[in-house]
Amino acid sequence: MEDDVFLVRFWGVRGSISVSGSEFCRYGGNTICIEMRCGEHTLLFDAGSGLRPAGGALRASGVTAFDLFFTHCHYDHIIGLPAFKPIYDRSVKVRLWSGHLAGRMTTRQMVDEFMRPPWFPVTLDICKASIDCRDFASGDVLRPREGVVVRTGSLNHPGGCIGYRVEWSGRVVAVITDTEHEPGKLDQAVLGLIEDADLVIYDCAYTEEEMERYRGNGHSTWEQGVKLCEAAGARELAMIHHDPARTDEQLDEIEKLAKDRFAGAFAARDGQTLEFPVLSHKAR
Numbered sequence: 001m002e003d004d005v006f007l008v009r010f011w012g013v014r015g016s017i018s019v020s021g022s023e024f025c026r027y028g029g030n031t032i033c034i035e036m037r038c039g040e041h042t043l044l045f046d047a048g049s050g051l052r053p054a055g056g057a058l059r060a061s062g063v064t065a066f067d068l069f070f071t072h073c074h075y076d077h078i079i080g081l082p083a084f085k086p087i088y089d090r091s092v093k094v095r096l097w098s099g100h101l102a103g104r105m106t107t108r109q110m111v112d113e114f115m116r117p118p119w120f121p122v123t124l125d126i127c128k129a130s131i132d133c134r135d136f137a138s139g140d141v142l143r144p145r146e147g148v149v150v151r152t153g154s155l156n157h158p159g160g161c162i163g164y165r166v167e168w169s170g171r172v173v174a175v176i177t178d179t180e181h182e183p184g185k186l187d188q189a190v191l192g193l194i195e196d197a198d199l200v201i202y203d204c205a206y207t208e209e210e211m212e213r214y215r216g217n218g219h220s221t222w223e224q225g226v227k228l229c230e231a232a233g234a235r236e237l238a239m240i241h242h243d244p245a246r247t248d249e250q251l252d253e254i255e256k257l258a259k260d261r262f263a264g265a266f267a268a269r270d271g272q273t274l275e276f277p278v279l280s281h282k283a284r
């Protein structure tokens with residue numbers, strides 16, 4: 001793998017539940033999974049249904065070490081883990097990270113809770129890969145691999161959710177999957193995570209017009225994403241966590257409106273890849 005680009009690939013961009021059908025085929029129906037390649041290091045964010053195709057493609061390209069960070073453990077962010085083939089491969093090493101339940105449940109306990117009978121026939125301890133569960137608390141600065149810095153912060157979502165800021169070789173990509181904003185306010189925790197980022201991946205489940213109906217669900221809007229990116233000096237906004245009912249045509253329309261307000265905005269789609277040439281080999 002080239003070590004002169006910071007690569008971001010979207011494997012799942014749908015929120016809440018996966019969808020299929022001709023009206024969703026361009027943006028895709030898999031739930032949240034984002035790959036980041038920092039040189040030889042492969043990071044994955046969330047284990048939505050997009051993790052299944054990610055696992056197949058990454059194993060085919062020879063990747064044997066993964067760091068998988070959970071933002072939280074609602075179904076749309078975990079359902080792909082049992083279908084992630086690398087965990088059944090004895091030549092693979094997987095580190096699982098979470099912090100949204102810090103002090104209440106470890107990462108290992110969280111995974112063991114949903115990956116066991118009667119919900120699924122296989123438990124984590126009979127998977128052949130070497131699995132290393134790591135725990136952290138919101139606000140911790142993680143250094144999962146040499147030169148890769150991952151900053152963490154709390155988002156406003158029922159049951160808790162972690163936002164991530166990944167820094168490598170002078171580039172910054174932030175992942176804010178699920179968060180509800182307060183009307184008329186910019187969330188300081190989010191601003192801290194996205195400051196001066198090359199790419200902000202943000203929860204754009206709703207439009208501002210729809211938002212009043214969905215208060216309390218823990219999600220945000222593309223309009224708020226634009227405001228945050230402008231305030232933080234971020235360059236690109238990848239809109240994700242698309243509502244499961246949102247058709248390709250509706251997403252085209254939302255993308256157009258967002259681009260008119262902020263040129264770097266786009267509606268992310270499954271399989272989409274972005275590359276950021278490295279600026280330096282030192283994390284900033």
Ligand SMILES: [Zn+2]
Pocket residue numbers: 015016074076077177178241
């Ligand atoms: Zn979600």
Ligand SMILES: [Zn+2]
Pocket residue numbers: 072074157178218
């Ligand atoms: Zn959630």
